[in-house]
Amino acid sequence: MPARILFIDDDPAGREVALFNLRKAGHEVTSAADGREGLAAFAAAPFDLVITDLKMPGIPGMEVLRKVRAHSPEVPVLVITAFGNVETAVAAMREGAYDFIGKPFHREQLLLSVGKALERRRLAAEVRDLRVRASGVGREIVCASDAMRRLLTIADRVAATDATVLITGESGTGKEVIARRIHVRSPRAEGPFVAVNCAAIPGELLESELFGHARGAFTGAVRDRAGRFRQASGGTLFLDEVAEIPAALQGKLLRALQEKTVDAVGADAPVPVDARIVAATNRDLPERIRAGAFREDLYYRLNVVDLHVPPLRERPADVAPLARRFISELAPGREIAVPPEVTAELERRPWPGNVRELRNACERMVVLCRGDAVSLEELPPLPRAAGERGGEEAQDWPPLPAEGFSLVDLEKRVIERALRLTGGNITQAAAYLRIPRHILVYRLEKYGIRRDG
Incomplete structure (x- = not known):
């Protein structure tokens, strides 16, 4: 598989031969004539592999090896050393070099060492990806906008x-x-x-x-x-x-x-x-x-x-794929379709609670759905504006019975109504009630109130 390789060697003849062979094998190769030039090239662009001579004027190959390993430990480094200089090669391996190539080197030896180093990098990347997935930290992001x-x-x-x-x-x-x-x-x-x-x-x-x-x-x-x-x-x-x-x-x-x-x-x-x-x-x-x-x-x-992160109302193209994903996750083993009229209604709504509110709506539809497709009737009703309540209820709420009324019950009812009004959005409910968010979270836990009110 073609790779991006940085080749550092102060020997012009050896460098040209190596570049010819590596490029003929399909690799994209950048060359440098000394350690300083090589490190500058490495800092400017990503590489899959670094090949460096050990004995160079200025910054020696061992220092190049250390700096590459410190900056990008996942990038393998091959070192070039003269035949018979085994001690230097072993020292480079201890510093983190993947392998060494004797100089002068043959085409087959060069390509074999490069192939092994790149395969090692590929396998290490796969193992890393598996570990990251197993950690459960990542979340798949569904978007179309x-x-x-x-x-x-x-x-x-x-x-x-x-x-x-x-x-x-x-x-x-x-x-x-x-x-x-x-x-x-x-x-x-x-x-x-x-x-x-x-x-x-x-x-x-x-x-x-x-x-x-x-x-x-x-x-x-x-x-x-x-x-x-x-x-x-x-x-x-x-x-x-x-x-x-x-x-x-x-x-x-x-x-x-x-x-x-x-x-x-x-x-x-x-x-x-x-x-x-x-x-x-x-x-x-x-x-x-x-x-x-x-x-x-x-x-x-x-x-x-x-x-x-833009609000959901500014990216309606994301609503339909998100809804399909949520319904699929919330109804494992069931094939529930989302008809066009439901999709149109979902895309029309302003979703003040954004993706969280959309997921809550999808959960409601899945719970209420008894067939193989959700319907408009299963969508949660839009919250009524503050002025839409009946006259007597709006003017005298809550009713105060003669025998007395629990202030704790009143607080619970107000919190539940605020949550319903904001679609279960705690931050918006806290702003509506004019209290800090952590105070509302404390009250929810104290009274055992669900976010859906």
């Missing part, structure tokens, strides 16, 4: 780097799915993917959750806790709802991002961490900055690459 295809193209390009990413978009658009895709397509894919919902954790506990604590740091700290930053070492830390981090904690997060160290609560010294940061929010962070609720320097540190 140009907007989502452009977003995924950029996300894949960013994944290959270690840049911090800020994913923005309305609640339910699939920001975490994008974050997971970035992780599984990154060099850190075999490391952990640690997700933290910053809005669901009370502010006084979030510091310990993120940075960890030492035993005895506070009442109840009976043992050391590593914290999510250290748990994500070698992988990706996903900070969901990052706009909800309390102002008092934002400075500590900024320092962790800048210094790549964390200060555990009650610990004596900072601990180095190696985690790639991907953050997400459905809030307008520039507006939060103007309101004094979010640090501007933290925003710029997080917003190295900004990926905006």
Whole structure:
């Protein structure tokens, strides 16, 4: 199979012979006359294999080997050494070279070594992909719209780097799915993917959750806790709802991002961490900055690459394939069709809860469907506007009986109605009720209320 090969040798005659043979075999070859030129070429473009002479003026081949292995350990390196120089070849193998080729080399020997190295790379990539799939981190993304295809193209390009990413978009658009895709397509894919919902954790506990604590740091700290930053070492830390981090904690997060160290609560010294940061929010962070609720320097540190996930109403071409996928997943073993009139209605709706709301609607249709096709009657009703209730109910709600009324029951009923109004979208329900999202999450757990109200 043709491959992209970087060939580094200061011997012009040997270099030309090798280039001729490799190109004749169908490979795309870039040549370099010394180590410095070779490393510059390697930094500028991706390669499947590097072949380098060991003895060169300037940067020697052993240093080229070390730098290639440090930057891209998945790229095999073949080293060229003079016959009889076995000690040098063994030293190169210990440094991570895949194999060595004696000089002067024959065409068959060169092509055989190249073929084995490329096969090793292919097998290693397959094993890596299997491990990543087995981890269950990745999620398949169904899309047909140009907007989502452009977003995924950029996300894949960013994944290959270690840049911090800020994913923005309305609640339910699939920001975490994008974050997971970035992780599984990154060099850190075999490391952990640690997700933290910053809005669901009370502010006084979030510091310990993120940075960890030492035993005895506070009442109840009976043992050391590593914290999510250290748990994500070698992988990706996903900070969901990052706009909800309390102002008092934002400075500590900024320092962790800048210094790549964390200060555990009650610990004596900072601990180095190696985690790639991907953050997400459905809030307008520039507006939060103007309101004094979010640090501007933290925003710029997080917003190295900004990926905006468009709402579902702006990409109606995605609605039908998403609905088919959800119905297939929710009805295993059943063949349920989606008629054109149902598809048209799904594409017509505004979906304020985005993909999450669409999935809830598909689940309802699957539960209610008794045939081999869903119908319009099985779709959830559109939420009524605030002014559409009956006159007496709108003017005097709730009714107050003479014998008294439970305030707890009232709160539960209000939360359930807000959830129904927003299609089960917690963030929108919290905004409707004018309370922080984590307070609403706490109330849902306290009262045992389902998100579908």
